[in-house]
Amino acid sequence: SYVLTQPPSVSVAPGKTARITCGGNNIGSKSVHWYQQKPGQAPVLVIYYDSDRPSGIPERFSGSNSGNTATLTISRVEAGDEADYYCQVWDSSSDPRGVFGGGTKLTVL
Amino acid sequence: EVQLVESGGGLVQPGGSLRLSCAASGFTFSSYWMSWVRQAPGKGLEWVANIKQDGSEKYYVDSVKGRFTISRDNAKNSLYLQMNSLRAEDTAVYYCARIIYSTDPDLFFDLWGRGTLVTVSS
Numbered sequence: 001s002y003v004l005t006q007p008p009s010v011s012v013a014p015g016k017t018a019r020i021t022c023g024g025n026n027i028g029s030k031s032v033h034w035y036q037q038k039p040g041q042a043p044v045l046v047i048y049y050d051s052d053r054p055s056g057i058p059e060r061f062s063g064s065n066s067g068n069t070a071t072l073t074i075s076r077v078e079a080g081d082e083a084d085y086y087c088q089v090w091d092s093s094s095d096p097r098g099v100f101g102g103g104t105k106l107t108v109l
Numbered sequence: 110e111v112q113l114v115e116s117g118g119g120l121v122q123p124g125g126s127l128r129l130s131c132a133a134s135g136f137t138f139s140s141y142w143m144s145w146v147r148q149a150p151g152k153g154l155e156w157v158a159n160i161k162q163d164g165s166e167k168y169y170v171d172s173v174k175g176r177f178t179i180s181r182d183n184a185k186n187s188l189y190l191q192m193n194s195l196r197a198e199d200t201a202v203y204y205c206a207r208i209i210y211s212t213d214p215d216l217f218f219d220l221w222g223r224g225t226l227v228t229v230s231s
Contacts, residue, residue: 033217035154042204042221043146043154054219086154090216096168098144098156098216 002091004101011107012077020104022070022087030089032070034063037103038083046085047072074106082108111135111220113205118225125195125229131188131205131222139163139183142208144218145190147201147227155201158190159208159216172198195229202226 005023012018022032032050035043045054047063050070060075074081087101117129129145145157158179159168167179178191188205207220 031213031215031217035218037154042223043218044221045217045219048209048217048219049215084153088154088156088217090214092214096214097170098146098159100154100156103153 001097002089002093002099004087004089004099006085006087006101006104008102009105009107011109012074013109014077014079016077018074018077018081018106020072020074020085020106022072022101023068024070024089025068027068027070027089028066030065032063032065033088034072035086035088036081036083037086043086077106077108079108082106113207113220113222115203115205115222115225118203118227120228120230121195122231123196123229126191126193127195127227129190129192129203129205129225129227131190133186133188133205133207136207136220138181138186142210142216143179143181143188144206144208145179145188146204146206146218146221147199148204148224149198149201152201157203160188192227195227197229200227200229 034047036046037043050065051063062073084103086103114132144159160179176194180189202224204224205222206218209219210216
């Protein structure tokens with residue numbers, strides 16, 4: 001089955017840029033979607049189809065995907081960005097299934 | 110307001126059953142694939158099941174196949190998850206999620222409910 005690998009944690013100072021990676025075999029051939037989850041809340045979609053932003057998501061959030069790594073980039077990080085972030089793909093093999101990465105805790109120092 | 114509201118969670122003994130419901134409002138429920146996603150305490154997200162608009166296609170994660178059944182009632186704008194033979198490892202918050210589906214095929218979850226907690230324990 002397809003596996004997505006994320007670093008457990010990333011730390012960044014306010015105003016700096018955070019990059020959260022999502023690794024997978026030839027992930028560049030798939031579409032990657034990203035979710036933000038704050039404590040006690042439901043996940044929120046922040047990036048879809050590798051780099052598109054839903055309405056209401058700040059332009060500070062961007063995404064890229066190539067080779068074996070997809071990346072969520074958060075520019076000018078704010079305290080309110082502190083959350084868990086999950087990448088997701090749909091594995092459309094003979095046994096279709098949804099796949100989430102293990103999640104990355106973003107800490108704003 | 111566009112929203113999803115789950116209900117039906119609670120405490121159940123191992124081997125028991127539970128039926129979760131998800132009430133959709135503010136959008137045309139019958140036009141969307143729908144899904145259940147769960148999150149064990151302190152753990153990450155795990156996709157559980159998907160269902161097509163008319164219920165003709167369903168997909169499940171291996172760990173729940175044969176035990177869980179996803180269904181929907183478009184007349185009632187409702188999604189369901191019948192959970193049988195529950196195990197301790199099924200303990201989680203269960204989220205209902207709306208799917209945006211493309212014909213690649215590919216999909217993502219653009220709207221989530223607040224979740225309902227299922228605890229399997231004796």
